Amino acid sequence: MPVLELSSLGQPLPEKSAPGQSELLRQFARGDLDAFETLFRRHQAEVYRSIVVIVRDPFLAEDLTVEAFWRIHRAHARFDPERSFEAWARRIATNVAIDYFKSASHSFARHTQGGDDPDPLENLPQPPSPDPAITMEVRTKTAQAFRQLPPSLQVAATLALIEEQPYGEIAATLGISIGAVKLRVFRAVRLLRKQLIQQGIKP
Amino acid sequence: MNPSEQKRIAKLLKQSIPPVTDDAAQLGRDLWPTMLQRLQKPEARAAWFERAWFNQAWFDCALGAAVAALLAFFPSAIPVLLYHL
Numbered sequence: 001m002p003v004l005e006l007s008s009l010g011q012p013l014p015e016k017s018a019p020g021q022s023e024l025l026r027q028f029a030r031g032d033l034d035a036f037e038t039l040f041r042r043h044q045a046e047v048y049r050s051i052v053v054i055v056r057d058p059f060l061a062e063d064l065t066v067e068a069f070w071r072i073h074r075a076h077a078r079f080d081p082e083r084s085f086e087a088w089a090r091r092i093a094t095n096v097a098i099d100y101f102k103s104a105s106h107s108f109a110r111h112t113q114g115g116d117d118p119d120p121l122e123n124l125p126q127p128p129s130p131d132p133a134i135t136m137e138v139r140t141k142t143a144q145a146f147r148q149l150p151p152s153l154q155v156a157a158t159l160a161l162i163e164e165q166p167y168g169e170i171a172a173t174l175g176i177s178i179g180a181v182k183l184r185v186f187r188a189v190r191l192l193r194k195q196l197i198q199q200g201i202k203p
Numbered sequence: 204m205n206p207s208e209q210k211r212i213a214k215l216l217k218q219s220i221p222p223v224t225d226d227a228a229q230l231g232r233d234l235w236p237t238m239l240q241r242l243q244k245p246e247a248r249a250a251w252f253e254r255a256w257f258n259q260a261w262f263d264c265a266l267g268a269a270v271a272a273l274l275a276f277f278p279s280a281i282p283v284l285l286y287h288l
Contacts, residue, residue, distance in 0.1 A: 033242075040235055048230040053223045058231070065230075066237050073242065134218045142219035161213040162222050189212050196215075203212050 025081035036076070039085060040069055046086065047093045050173065053163050054097040054155055064100055068093040091175045094155065101151035138201055145195040149188055156184035157192075 027035035047068055052061035071092050072079075079088060146154065159170045160181065171178045196203050274281055 037235065040238060041233075044234050045230040048234075049228045052228055056220070056223060058227065062230075062232075062234060062237075066234055066241055069234075069238055070241050134215065138215070139219040142215055146216060146220060157216070158220075161216050162220055164222070186209075189209050192216070193208070193212055203208070203215055 022081060025079070025085055028085075029076055029079045029081050031076050036073055039089075043086060043089050044069070047089050050090050050093045051097050054094065054158055055100060060100070064096050065093070068096040071096065087172055090173050094173050098151045098155055101154060141199050141201060142192075142196065145192055145199065148195065149191055153184050153188035153191065156181055157188035160185045161189075 024035050024038060028039055044065060048061055048065045051064045051068065052058060055061055055064065068089070072089055075092070079085070146157070149157070156170060156174065159165045159173070160167065165173075167178045167181050170181045174181065176184075193203050270284075274284070
């Protein structure tokens with residue numbers, strides 16, 4: 001009896017013989033498009049989530065998810081079927097988000113210098129339990145200062161301080177050691193503190 | 204910088220950029236159709252590239268044949284050609 005697989009969205013996958021996970025990964029590494037589709041449907045939600053927590057924009061995260069899977073597809077020959085697809089995909093997704101920040105930092109810098117680009121920090125969402133001691137101006141300045149951090153520091157600090165992910169998980173996602181994650185978070189906090197003090201905000 | 208300072212900055216950061224909620228982190232639609240479109244793009248580009256390469260290769264072959272014929276019928280043109288090369 002054929003196994004009806006359900007995608008991460010609860011939609012049935014196209015009916016086809018369901019190979020085991022290791023066979024599926026081997027097929028993908030050989031460049032099989034059906035295997036890629038199966039992996040895409042299984043992991044798109046997870047890859048999307050790992051991107052949206054970094055870029056914090058659902059529409060942009062969808063575009064970057066497709067970009068991440070495009071890179072995954074192109075790199076199929078370099079994938080080792082003995083290793084975890086999830087971890088590999090998550091690392092590629094994070095790199096896509098970092099690359100986005102690198103390219104977007106120029107347009108953000110133009111905006112802060114009075115350019116015509118839309119402000120990516122307009123309409124900041126309200127925190128679940130807002131602290132009345134922290135004004136909207138302080139929140140905006142903090143968010144702006146944070147967005148001006150180097151992308152690698154910004155991503156490490158987002159995952160560690162805002163999303164409160166364990167250092168080990170962040171290290172696996174970024175493909176670096178736990179010590180390197182701690183160092184990036186420390187540098188991010190130090191730079192942020194310096195910029196806030198320059199703007200007259202005592203953190 | 205001491206740990207309490209880092210905690211204060213983390214708190215300020217969370218007030219400024221709130222964590223993504225579980226609902227917001229859910230993918231709302233299937234992205235496979237978009238992915239398929241993306242996969243077809245480079246193929247189209249490759250086909251265009253191949254066509255262009257074929258046209259260019261055809262032209263190069265014809266030019267080479269014409270030069271070879273010219274040199275075969277008019278060997279005296281060889282020194283002139285070498286001079287211009």
